[in-house]
Amino acid sequence: MSNTSCESAAAPGYYQHHIFFCLNERSNGEACCARHNAQAAFDRCKAQVRAAGLAGPGKVRVNKAGCLDRCSAGPVAVVYPEGVWYSYVDADDIDEIVESHLRNGQVVERLVTPAELGR
Numbered sequence: 001m002s003n004t005s006c007e008s009a010a011a012p013g014y015y016q017h018h019i020f021f022c023l024n025e026r027s028n029g030e031a032c033c034a035r036h037n038a039q040a041a042f043d044r045c046k047a048q049v050r051a052a053g054l055a056g057p058g059k060v061r062v063n064k065a066g067c068l069d070r071c072s073a074g075p076v077a078v079v080y081p082e083g084v085w086y087s088y089v090d091a092d093d094i095d096e097i098v099e100s101h102l103r104n105g106q107v108v109e110r111l112v113t114p115a116e117l118g119r
């Protein structure tokens, strides 16, 4: 068995920012991000990051995720390594997250998910 330390895996730098979009869809009527245009937001973010030249190692990665267990705040996305959660509404919100947070490192306070909102 390998004795690889966690240090290399935890080392900063492969991506400066990594954003995950919940795209989970539920068919039982419970709240889910897919019902709030999460796929369109994900596509928009990916396109805007690419267009801004921000995509790639050392820069930004945009990924799909399943349920992030904060469904009542949905649609949600989370940016690491900061662990900043966003509840967005439309394409303008996505553009602001890309420009402010992913490009300039400034959290978009007005879109931050309220701490008390969970599943």
Ligand code: FES
Pocket: 022, 023, 024, 025, 031, 032, 033, 034, 066, 067, 068, 069, 070, 071, 072, 074, 075, 076
């Ligand atoms: S369905 Fe999106 S956080 Fe649960």
